[in-house]
Amino acid sequence: MKILSAQQLAEADKSTIDKQQISSNDLMERVATLVFERIHQRLNGAPVPIKIFCGIGNNGGDGLAIARHMIQHGYQVTVYVTNCSKKRSPDFLVNYDRIKDVTNDWPILLSCKEDFPEISSQDIIIDAIFGTGINRALDGWMADLIHYLNESKTFKVAVDMPSGLYANTAHKKEDAILKADHTFTFQTPKLSFFLPETGDNVGTFEVINIGLDPEYMMQVAPLAQVISREAAQNMYQPRKKFTHKGNYGHVLTFAGSKGKMGAAVLSAGAAINAGAGKVTAYIPEDGNVMLQSSLPEVMTLQSEGEDHITDFEHSLKDTVLCIGPGIGTEKDTCSAFAKAVIKQSSPIVIDADGILILAQQPELLKDLPKDSILTPHDGELKQLLGEWKDDYERLEKAQEFSKEHNLILVLKGAHTITVAGSSQYVNDTGNPGMATAGSGDVLSGVIAAFLAQGYDPLTATVFAVYIHGASGDLAAQTYAHEGLKASVISNFIGASILQLFRNPQQPQEPQRTQ
Numbered sequence: 299m300k301i302l303s304a305q306q307l308a309e310a311d312k313s314t315i316d317k318q319q320i321s322s323n324d325l326m327e328r329v330a331t332l333v334f335e336r337i338h339q340r341l342n343g344a345p346v347p348i349k350i351f352c353g354i355g356n357n358g359g360d361g362l363a364i365a366r367h368m369i370q371h372g373y374q375v376t377v378y379v380t381n382c383s384k385k386r387s388p389d390f391l392v393n394y395d396r397i398k399d400v401t402n403d404w405p406i407l408l409s410c411k412e413d414f415p416e417i418s419s420q421d422i423i424i425d426a427i428f429g430t431g432i433n434r435a436l437d438g439w440m441a442d443l444i445h446y447l448n449e450s451k452t453f454k455v456a457v458d459m460p461s462g463l464y465a466n467t468a469h470k471k472e473d474a475i476l477k478a479d480h481t482f483t484f485q486t487p488k489l490s491f492f493l494p495e496t497g498d499n500v501g502t503f504e505v506i507n508i509g510l511d512p513e514y515m516m517q518v519a520p521l522a523q524v525i526s527r528e529a530a531q532n533m534y535q536p537r538k539k540f541t542h543k544g545n546y547g548h549v550l551t552f553a554g555s556k557g558k559m560g561a562a563v564l565s566a567g568a569a570i571n572a573g574a575g576k577v578t579a580y581i582p583e584d585g586n587v588m589l590q591s592s593l594p595e596v597m598t599l600q601s602e603g604e605d606h607i608t609d610f611e612h613s614l615k616d617t618v619l620c621i622g623p624g625i626g627t628e629k630d631t632c633s634a635f636a637k638a639v640i641k642q643s644s645p646i647v648i649d650a651d652g653i654l655i656l657a658q659q660p661e662l663l664k665d666l667p668k669d670s671i672l673t674p675h676d677g678e679l680k681q682l683l684g685e686w687k688d689d690y691e692r693l694e695k696a697q698e699f700s701k702e703h704n705l706i707l708v709l710k711g712a713h714t715i716t717v718a719g720s721s722q723y724v725n726d727t728g729n730p731g732m733a734t735a736g737s738g739d740v741l742s743g744v745i746a747a748f749l750a751q752g753y754d755p756l757t758a759t760v761f762a763v764y765i766h767g768a769s770g771d772l773a774a775q776t777y778a779h780e781g782l783k784a785s786v787i788s789n790f791i792g793a794s795i796l797q798l799f800r801n802p803q804q805p806q807e808p809q810r811t812q
């Protein structure tokens with residue numbers, strides 16, 4: 299699903315009105331009806347007090363139209379208009395007028411000086427003050443209103459966007475932004491929903507398809523794309539009947555050191571669990587018993603170093619290298635790392651200490667095969683790119699780095715973002731239970747397994763990130779967030795692939811959708 303900028307959404311809006319030969323007010327009515335239906339489905343006529351705060355632009359117009367539908371259906375609605383300027387939008391005015399048809403209680407005009415209306419903890423607040431038209435930080439009375447609403451313990455629903463939030467530009471820490479519990483957003487989610495500095499303002503969110511011009515939506519180059527379930531289904535490559543393990547590649551992990559042999563077990567184990575035909579773990583000598591007893595399916599090659607990898611000698615051919623988890627940064631490990639990456643001609647998955655070594659020896663970047671995949675968490679990313687001032691600069695720097703070195707960067711987090719040149723893929727699976735040691739090691743093994751099975755590097759990466767998160771989601775249904783651990787996430791990889799193709803009502807075998 300595409301993520302568009304506020305400006306692109308306004309263009310899509312205009313294009314829809316032109317091509318579908320509808321008025322902007324018809325579109326607003328369509329939007330408001332869709333939001334109303336979703337609210338009505340949940341509230342089912344419940345007599346809860348609903349306070350709708352409307353601005354004077356089109357977001358406010360949406361709010362007034364939603365209010366009209368709610369009043370018509372017997373809800374207990376009070377409407378406030380933040381009447382802070384004279385620049386009311388035409389569609390706001392139409393809906394301000396139309397609400398007269400259904401109630402004698404006019405919306406309460408707030409002149410932006412007075413005390414704030416009383417809010418009780420029983421109320422539901424619908425926020426339709428500002429949407430994508432916000433063009434500067436809120437200040438004065440308006441900012442205080444947002445703080446006041448945020449302090450109330452009521453359930454808050456945002457229309458399109460929480461008021462005060464920018465769709466795709468950076469905020470200052472002190473900016474006033476509504477903290478919604480749920481957001482109904484139109485046509486596409488906004489980039490700010492997925493970024494750590496702002497995503498918490500959105501609560502849970504659902505995207506309402508408001509039928510914007512399909513032609514515009516098809517041709518527009520998005521800011522980023524969210525990997526939907528359907529997109530992930532289309533990435534999946536089913537295995538063919540007359541095949542053998544040699545058809546599914548050979549992953550060679552280069553991982554582990556004394557006290558961190560688990561990293562080798564987790565990355566190699568995940569590679570087996572995600573379908574690699576063969577997996578060999580290149581490990582320090584002392585880790586052999588542990589690795590072989592933990593993972594009987596995995597072969598091992600031992601470095602001469604007893605407690606860390608000191609060299610890289612092997613005669614394997616056509617392997618996919620997955621390098622870095624738990625290797626440490628000892629001098630001889632760094633030399634072995636350099637030897638390994640220089641020797642490799644196909645894309646490499648580089649994680650953890652491997653990224654730190656690259657940051658220390660940036661001259662190695664030119665030796666990495668094109669489309670190699672780096673999977674840094676933010677600490678590692680800072681070593682590679684330096685500090686960033688906000689979430690957007692983080693993405694810009696990652697894009698520049700990706701373009702300059704022809705690499706794919708996986709920026710891990712609550713919504714992991716895969717950056718490949720100017721393209722960005724936002725992941726929407728996963729949960730906070732995955733914030734547990736070793737879950738990144740699992741991800742590196744999954745990416746390597748998909749590469750080994752013949753997925754192209756970008757698809758292998760984006761699909762692996764999706765499946766890794768989906769495995770965590772499925773595992774959390776049994777283990778809760780607290781009970782998740784990396785090996786459990788890894789053990790749910792197969793189940794999450796099955797789940798990808800399962801109709802929620804009808805359990806069935808995996809099959810391609812096209």
Ligand SMILES: NC(=O)C1=CN([C@@H]2O[C@H](COP(=O)(O)OP(=O)(O)OC[C@H]3O[C@@H](n4cnc5c(N)ncnc54)[C@H](OP(=O)(O)O)[C@@H]3O)[C@@H](O)[C@H]2O)[C@@H](O)CC1
Nearest residue numbers: 307311326355356357428429430431432433434435436458
């Ligand atoms: N996209 C679509 O397809 C569809 C979009 N729709 C809806 O339209 C919404 C966008 O509407 P919009 O463009 O009228 O902007 P909106 O968010 O109501 O605010 C604009 C007002 O805010 C003002 N203002 C701005 N910043 C301010 C500040 N800091 N402090 C104070 N004032 C500030 C600005 O005034 P000005 O900058 O001129 O002073 C202007 O008056 C969108 O979110 C969705 O709900 C649907 O109805 C149909 C399909």
Ligand SMILES: Nc1ncnc2c1ncn2[C@@H]1O[C@H](COP(=O)(O)OP(=O)(O)O)[C@@H](O)[C@H]1O
Nearest residue numbers: 675711712728729730732733735736737738739
């Ligand atoms: N709050 C969260 N929500 C979703 N996924 C998360 C969250 N926190 C961490 N993860 C995922 O867990 C993994 C953690 O990786 P990383 O920090 O490298 O762990 P480790 O180094 O211990 O293996 C990443 O894939 C990340 O996206």
Ligand SMILES: [K+]
Nearest residue numbers: 425426428459
């Ligand atoms: K809003």
